[in-house]
Amino acid sequence: MAEEVERKPVLEMVQADGTDGNCVTFVLHDEDHTFGNSLRYMIMKNWLAADSESPLVLPASVSCSPEVEFCGYSITHPSESKINFRIQTRGGILAIEPFRRGLTELVDVCQHVLSKFEASVKEYKAQREAEMD
Amino acid sequence: MRLRSEELSCLCVTCQVCDRNMAARGSVEEMRSRVILGEFGVRNVHTTDFPGNYPGFDDAWDQAKFEKNFRVDVIHMDENTLEFDMVGIDAAIANAFRRILLAEVPTMAVEKVFVYNNTSIVQDEILAHRLGLIPIRADPRLFEYKNQGDEEGTEIDTLQFQLKIKCSRNPHSARESSDPNELYINHKVYSKHIMWVPLGNQADLFPDADLRPVHEDILIAQLRPGQEIDVLMHCVKGIGKDHAKFSPVATASYRLLPDITLLQPIEGEAAETLKKCFSPGVIEIQNIKGKKVARVANARMDTFSREIFRHDDLKNLVRLARVRDHYIFSVESTGVLPPDVLVSEAIKVLIGKCRRFLDELDSNHMD
Numbered sequence: 001m002a003e004e005v006e007r008k009p010v011l012e013m014v015q016a017d018g019t020d021g022n023c024v025t026f027v028l029h030d031e032d033h034t035f036g037n038s039l040r041y042m043i044m045k046n047w048l049a050a051d052s053e054s055p056l057v058l059p060a061s062v063s064c065s066p067e068v069e070f071c072g073y074s075i076t077h078p079s080e081s082k083i084n085f086r087i088q089t090r091g092g093i094l095a096i097e098p099f100r101r102g103l104t105e106l107v108d109v110c111q112h113v114l115s116k117f118e119a120s121v122k123e124y125k126a127q128r129e130a131e132m133d
Numbered sequence: 134m135r136l137r138s139e140e141l142s143c144l145c146v147t148c149q150v151c152d153r154n155m156a157a158r159g160s161v162e163e164m165r166s167r168v169i170l171g172e173f174g175v176r177n178v179h180t181t182d183f184p185g186n187y188p189g190f191d192d193a194w195d196q197a198k199f200e201k202n203f204r205v206d207v208i209h210m211d212e213n214t215l216e217f218d219m220v221g222i223d224a225a226i227a228n229a230f231r232r233i234l235l236a237e238v239p240t241m242a243v244e245k246v247f248v249y250n251n252t253s254i255v256q257d258e259i260l261a262h263r264l265g266l267i268p269i270r271a272d273p274r275l276f277e278y279k280n281q282g283d284e285e286g287t288e289i290d291t292l293q294f295q296l297k298i299k300c301s302r303n304p305h306s307a308r309e310s311s312d313p314n315e316l317y318i319n320h321k322v323y324s325k326h327i328m329w330v331p332l333g334n335q336a337d338l339f340p341d342a343d344l345r346p347v348h349e350d351i352l353i354a355q356l357r358p359g360q361e362i363d364v365l366m367h368c369v370k371g372i373g374k375d376h377a378k379f380s381p382v383a384t385a386s387y388r389l390l391p392d393i394t395l396l397q398p399i400e401g402e403a404a405e406t407l408k409k410c411f412s413p414g415v416i417e418i419q420n421i422k423g424k425k426v427a428r429v430a431n432a433r434m435d436t437f438s439r440e441i442f443r444h445d446d447l448k449n450l451v452r453l454a455r456v457r458d459h460y461i462f463s464v465e466s467t468g469v470l471p472p473d474v475l476v477s478e479a480i481k482v483l484i485g486k487c488r489r490f491l492d493e494l495d496s497n498h499m500d
Contacts, residue, residue, distance in 0.1 A: 010489065010490070010493050011490055011493040011494070011497070013497075028490065031486070032232075033228075033232070034228075034229045034232040034233055034236075034237070034483075035229065035483075035486050037225045037228065037229065038225045038226045038228075038229040038483070039487075040225070041180070041223055041225035041226065042194065044183050045183060045184070045192070045193065045194035046184075046193065046194050047183055047184040047185060047193065096494065099494070100491065100494055103487045103490055103491050103494075104487075104491065105194060105196070106226075106483070106487050107484055107487045107488065107491075108196055109196075109199065109222075109226065110226075110480050110483050110484045110487070111484065112196075112199070112200055112203065113203070113205070113219070113222070113226075113480055114477060114480040114481070114484075116203060116204065116205045117205045117217070117473075117476060117477065117480070118477060119205075120204075120205040120206060120207045120217070121207055121210070121473045123207075124207040124210055125210075
């Protein structure tokens, strides 16, 4: 059972002919709203390119270009456990970039949550120990 | 630059057609940070603070800002329940943790039941179903997932249990009694009758031999003299998505922190009525200069029955809202793992998912 061919696909990328990596639909297998919504939130929060250091004093009609033009996900059919995650970028940036950045940022968020949670649990247990004595 | 802050009652926060010059900056803050419970509906439900939606606000993701604002407070913890607050995170991620706690944290549960003899009144498949739902006290992190094709369980992915019990008549019972407890021996089959059968080198790996169901008083079946049950069970690792028997929590849920504001001072009889409209402890009456004045003491205890909307004189004087980024989690474990371990495992599962896709991206990139 070690052949690559027999392994189920985890991630596929679907791209329309003629586009150049700007708008890609990622098909994530064995995922649902749990992962789709949290990843969509992280990518939408990074709407603007990472290297735009200017403070955000924007008029309502945004004239500076956001990096991600569109980010959304859908579950194609409830009986199939896969999601279509679509990213469209502007300005010649490959769609893989915000996807990769969203993933790494989600990892950072989770690690921070984990460390804060474990610290809080430890503190609570220490407090209970102190009260028992 | 002058901030245009108006209370937009439609969902499109950047629409210029329907904006109105109404209240002060306060209403924008309210729209961003509170979910308002109106009389006939709930407003401001969705997260809107994405960059570009609010002029003058810097909403782009900033890990340092997030770390500064984020905190976790454990309110109460005992061996099976945990109540903690998570403040400063968005619904998408908090909900992901809740969904993972319910469906994607692995546990061990009985999957295959080999029935050697079942002369009880409970059918084989019903008995097997009941055995599968019994929570097993075995740390799932010490086991691997079973490969699909394997028929025989190996010692690294399977636990074997045996249930062998026979009911007989009690020879010492009184002649006239009709109490089954006195008349029959072993007529109730409990989960304490399930015995662990070590496979391979499991006897060395788990010398304490403490592998058993979490609760020993789960009634599995009832027997009468002459009936017997002799089954062998294989227990594997699985997740709740596959079958609910693998879910490690009795339930895991969260609610948002309530926020009750009195828009005007409420005194006298109205204060008493107000106090009765909310859960006990939420509103307290203070005696200021001989008059009874109502004050919000502890909004956290309220369950929002909306009783206030049945009183026309009071319903416009109170604003019911929820704080959008303050989640009060309540996790109740079935006993397999302590609830704080379950939450840590759930966060690790989400990290694992992200890493899996990052690895997949990197390996695709290399090709």
